[in-house]
Amino acid sequence: MSSELFTRVAQLVAPLSPELCLLLAALCALMTDMVGQRSVRRIRMVVWVASLAAVFCSLALMTGPLPISLFSRQPAPELELTPSSYIVDSLALSLKALIGLLTALAVWLSEDAFDEERSNAGEYYSLIAFAGLGMTVAVSANEFLTFFIAFELFSIPLYALAAIRRYRSESAEAGLKYFLAGSVSSALMLFGISWVYGSLGTTYFSEFPARFTQVASMPHALLVGVLMILAGLAFKMAAAPFHMWAPDVYEGAPPTVVAYLSSAPKAVIIGFCLRLFWADLDLESDLLRVSLADGWMLVFAVLSLLSMGLGNLMALPQVSLKRILAYSGIAQIGYLLIGVTAAGGQTATMAAGATLFYLWIYCVTNLTSWAALLACLPSDSTYQRGELAGLAQRNPFVAFVLLISFMSLAGVPPLAGFVGKFYLFRAIYAAGMPWLVVVGVVNSVISLYYYFGVLRTAYFDPPLPDSPPIRVKLGVRVVLVIGTAASLILGLWPGFALWSLETAQTLFVGR
């Protein structure tokens, strides 16, 4: 009897274990901060252990039977399927593993980053854990209400994190700008959701295909709704033309926070786009496949084109490293959107696999680049490119990490970024949009200029006479080693890259 109860509880809890790990960590961090002697080291350890546990749980769940639907409601009589608001499938689990890893890396990166306001540490780590929790829930959401709550659950902590150095005016301003852009995007998305709900009569994604046939009379309302949702999502992932906030926020917010908020939310939004737009809006609905699929592909293609073009061109004249990385991030979202575009074509599986693969590479490499800058610049630095002068002599290790991660971001052949981009371009070519391949390649060439500009300063300029010595903290060193190893292994060992790509593809099919 009791073992039966245990089994039932385990069946309910096991699929939610990554979320529960992060939830417990967030609560623990808050409690420790309130009652304990405010041991920052202990709080930090709780959060990174929990994040790694979330990664482990996600990977372990992948080996089991999938997908698992949670919180199902009774099937509507006219429908064959059981709609559920929460789905644990391979797409969700691979993104959860990525988010857990990014959270752990962000926590390691934050070692001693908040010395000057030690009383904030507990809040800082619990906010990071809450943001991670929101993201792990968001990638599993299979219904608009769940997604909206999860979306806000990670957005609100990130607003607070951007403004966490509240005694510095630039951090407060970055928080304000991030908050305003983020709230407008939430409101846009919500308004779109209300129209989609109104025209389809349901918020469950799995019910959409069956309902499309009923709304042939009112497709405009649906179109407006979906476009507004897309605009909200584009705002959040800083895709052009909704990218204006990103450089300002990245410049003002603390760099440890930016390393996190410039990578993890993008993974969530790209994963959500794959789930919402291609997995459910199209594949099973003749109406949409015939009338809209090409249209949506074009919308994503234009977003991708604008992001790549604007991001790369605006990065060229920048001298601030933060702004270079911000515009490079906008351009990288363009590459990822190539994959999302391709996922609407006939070769959806290949494209989705390539997108997931590049998402992993980009998020880890981007976080590593921020870690490298954080490691070699003093905490009061303004992140001008000139401050990197002579880095190769002052600290060859950090210079090497910077070299590897920037070359990977630019897509130089022996590295992971190249492999990832190659598969993205292959996917969009197979989907019948060869012109986007040309645009992508041209943009990669443009991006070489500013990535190598930074590396030239680091490798060939003589060090400034009064440069302080560089001491890299243990946590930051761990991040640097992991990120560099990932770029090198995935690039130099194509067999492993192919294996993970195939895994990503079968994962996407397997759901």
Next chain:
Amino acid sequence: MTPVGLQHYLILAAVLFSIGLYGALTRRNAVAVLMSLELMFNSVNINLVAFSHFLPDFTGVLFSIFVITVAAAEVTIGVAIVLSVYRNRNTIDLEQVNQLQG
């Protein structure tokens, strides 16, 4: 006189949303922007409840309750951030709070 139908609610919501969006993009006072945001969230609620009534389906009403709650949380953090900007700059004029640019 025609009875009040779904489209009346939808038009009201669309107008409110547009006013809110216009305000959020053009107002210089940060608190006024927060109020505009609130207007946008509430227009969503009108939409949801109207759809919920005319579909009929209960999800919309439930959704709007969550929207009210989340909007409150969002505005709370917004006010906190505006307050910390004010402490640093002694102003909440968004055109003057523009140190980061380039």
